[in-house]
Structure formats: C-alpha cells, structure tokens
Amino acid sequence: MKSVAQYYGPITIGTPPQNFQVLFDTGSSNLWVPCNDCPFTDIACKLHKRFECKKSSTCTATGQPFEIQYGTGSMKGTVDNDTVCFGGSSQWCTDKNQGFACAEEEPGITFVEAKFDGILGMGWDTISVNHIPQPMDQIFASPTCGQQVFAFWLNRDINNVVTGGEMTLCGMDPAHYTGPIAWEPLVAEDYWRIKLGAVAINGVTYTDGPVDSIVDTGTSLLTGPTEAIKKIQHAIGAIPFLNGEYLVECSKIPKMPNVTFTFGGQDFVLTAYDYVLQIQGNGGSEQCISGFIGLDIPAPAGPLWIMGDVFIGKFYSVFDHGNKRIGFAQAKSSAN
Known part of the structure; x- marks a missing residue:
C-alpha cells in the first residue's frame, strides 16, 4: 500500500x-x-x-x-x-x-x-x-480465517514511503502497534459507525454531545460538520484556501495545539504533526494543509464525522466484523 x-x-x-x-x-x-x-x-x-x-x-x-x-x-x-x-x-x-x-x-x-x-x-x-x-x-x-477482522497500519512518513502501509486479513500485526487496543462497539451496521464522545482543543469542546462517526480508509482527511470544522480551523490558526481547504504556516506547526477525540471515555490525541499535511512542491518549496475539512452529511446518514487517514495514520485501526466493533491502538511509526 x-x-x-x-x-x-x-x-x-x-x-x-x-x-x-x-x-x-x-x-x-x-x-x-x-x-x-x-x-x-x-x-x-x-x-x-x-x-x-x-x-x-x-x-x-x-x-x-x-x-x-x-x-x-x-x-x-x-x-x-x-x-x-x-x-x-x-x-x-x-x-x-x-x-x-x-x-x-x-x-x-x-x-x-x-x-x-x-x-x-x-x-x-x-x-x-x-x-x-x-x-x-x-x-x-473460510476455515483458514482465524478471526473475522481486518486491520490497517498507514505509514504517514512522507520521507519514507517505500512501504505505504499494511492491511492484515483475519488477524492483527503486533509489529505495527504498541500498547492495548481500545474497543468501541458499532452503533449501526452500514458504515463502520461508532460514537464519537467529543472533539476538544485546550479544554474547549467542538461537539454538542456524542455524535456518530465513521472510520473510513477511503477518506484522506478528517471531516466534520462545516460549522464545527470552521471553529477548529480558527483554533489551530489555519487560513481559508480553496474548496473548503485551509492552509497553515509550516513554521508554526511546533506551537499548534493538540486536538483530542474521545471514544468510549478514552482520549485519542492528534498533534499538529499528525493533522497537518506537509506537501513538498516543485523546487523544494513546502505547503502545509490542514487535515480537517468541513462536510455536511444530511440525515438519515448524518450528521457525522469521518475519521479518515489523518486519524487512522496515528492509530492502528482494527475492524472486528465478528464482534461488531472497532479497535484503536497507538501505531508504531515506520522508523520503529
């Protein structure tokens, strides 16, 4: 991958x-x-x-x-x-x-x-x-499938993309995560849909109570309702760009705040190094794009947040079909 x-x-x-x-x-x-x-x-x-x-x-x-x-x-x-x-x-x-x-x-x-x-x-x-x-x-x-699960490790190191990531079928790969797996039950069997307890920056919450979210390997960014995402972009110091995307000053990444997502009472923290996409342009120039983008999904499917590759890249993600749940663990970087 x-x-x-x-x-x-x-x-x-x-x-x-x-x-x-x-x-x-x-x-x-x-x-x-x-x-x-x-x-x-x-x-x-x-x-x-x-x-x-x-x-x-x-x-x-x-x-x-x-x-x-x-x-x-x-x-x-x-x-x-x-x-x-x-x-x-x-x-x-x-x-x-x-x-x-x-x-x-x-x-x-x-x-x-x-x-x-x-x-x-x-x-x-x-x-x-x-x-x-x-x-x-x-x-x-198949009788050769030991567990009805599949799992994703996504390499987010732009300087080392020899291996883009790993998908494991019928099991997990301990080489790509560390610590315990936190499990969250599905709330519906359509997408891989779980409850997102809260999204917070420096103690300020940007969700109004628990809200549905889906864990989606097919979405590059992390999406949420437009109004909430606008407030998050403001809080991290991002500047509006094109088509709903926001830019950040690359030099400010070390001082940008963490964004905390709560699932099942457990906090999952993205640092600016996780949620900012650093893109190398022509001639060695660098552009930094916020990994958050607004997306309003109407009922009945929405409103919801989409935990795309920006989130999955930080947390090894296990999709447990047999037990109807999703598990997250701290992903090991490609250097580990």
Whole structure:
C-alpha cells in the first residue's frame, strides 16, 4: 500500500489472474475495476488497467447494470462474476461467483488522477449497491480465517514511503502497534459507525454531545460538520484556501495545539504533526494543509464525522466484523 494521500494495494481477478491496484475502502461496500470495453472517451478507464472477462476462464458476464456515487466521483458499468484474490496470493481468494462491477463510465477527473485502478469496499453489505456480497464475506467464511477482522497500519512518513502501509486479513500485526487496543462497539451496521464522545482543543469542546462517526480508509482527511470544522480551523490558526481547504504556516506547526477525540471515555490525541499535511512542491518549496475539512452529511446518514487517514495514520485501526466493533491502538511509526 503506497502514497501518503492514496493508500492502495494489489488484488487479482480471474483465471489466469489479471492484476489490479485497488483502494481498500471501509466507507463503501462494492468492488469495481475498469472494464476493457469502456469507450475511448473515458480517460480514467484508458489510463488504468482494465478487466477483460473474455480472457478469464472463470468469468461470467451477467449484463446487470451497476451505478455507484461516492463523495467525490461516480461510476457506471455492468456486473461480472469471477474469482477475486487479495494481495496477489492464492491464500485469500473468493470462488468464481464473486460479483463485482466492471466500470464502463467514470466521469469527471476524480479517477483520472487516481494511482489505483478501482475500489474494493469493506463496509457492511447493508450499503452494497445491488445487494452484491463483498469479497470479505467469503474470506471471513473460510476455515483458514482465524478471526473475522481486518486491520490497517498507514505509514504517514512522507520521507519514507517505500512501504505505504499494511492491511492484515483475519488477524492483527503486533509489529505495527504498541500498547492495548481500545474497543468501541458499532452503533449501526452500514458504515463502520461508532460514537464519537467529543472533539476538544485546550479544554474547549467542538461537539454538542456524542455524535456518530465513521472510520473510513477511503477518506484522506478528517471531516466534520462545516460549522464545527470552521471553529477548529480558527483554533489551530489555519487560513481559508480553496474548496473548503485551509492552509497553515509550516513554521508554526511546533506551537499548534493538540486536538483530542474521545471514544468510549478514552482520549485519542492528534498533534499538529499528525493533522497537518506537509506537501513538498516543485523546487523544494513546502505547503502545509490542514487535515480537517468541513462536510455536511444530511440525515438519515448524518450528521457525522469521518475519521479518515489523518486519524487512522496515528492509530492502528482494527475492524472486528465478528464482534461488531472497532479497535484503536497507538501505531508504531515506520522508523520503529
């Protein structure tokens, strides 16, 4: 899994296997990859690897239409059935009846610039488009899967991105976290949704009582209701920039305040080094962007906070499907 803003990794589909890089996304529940017969006008498709059902002896093209909308970007296509394997090995594979979408239309620029080919959703089946069971259902049902969990360690060190991170299936990796795991039960089985007790800076709380939050590997930043995020940006000294993003002066990072998130009565603290994205520009210049951004999600799904990679990068995150809970532990840095 690589890139500080985009975390993705390998899967294969079909027989013989066709290789893809996908975003492992806990904020959605469908798998899709670009389709070989997408039109030449679909730039995103043409710039990425494409699945060809005819070249797989185990593929069945159902012709069933498929459409999905994300917070940014959307796609249309048709449903194929075939074998899906995680990590390019045969250890974690579905049977040939695994449904997924073959994308024939990816409008806009969202997916044009993506370093991944497609998306593999790891949310709950209740939000799966067309009610297609996701690949992890079959992995969890396998007798070789010791625990119905998967876990993420994300490397946030921009100077060491040889290893972008690690996703572990059916277990956890003690090499990537330290101390105990704090568990928080799910409040719904749609997204990986848990109660956020409070968000605070220097004793000032920016939430009005407990509020829903989702832990989402597919979101780069940390989002919350716009009004609350505006107050947080002001409190950390950030300056409005473009499209809801805020800049900070890089030189002020050492003096910026901590932001504390409370789950299950336990505090999880982000320092400015955690919540500011330091981006190297051309000619060695550096730009520092606040990792917080406003996003108003209407009822019934919202309002909610999205704990994206800014948070997951600090805390090793365990998604426990069997016990319907999420666990956080202090992540070890890539240098450890």
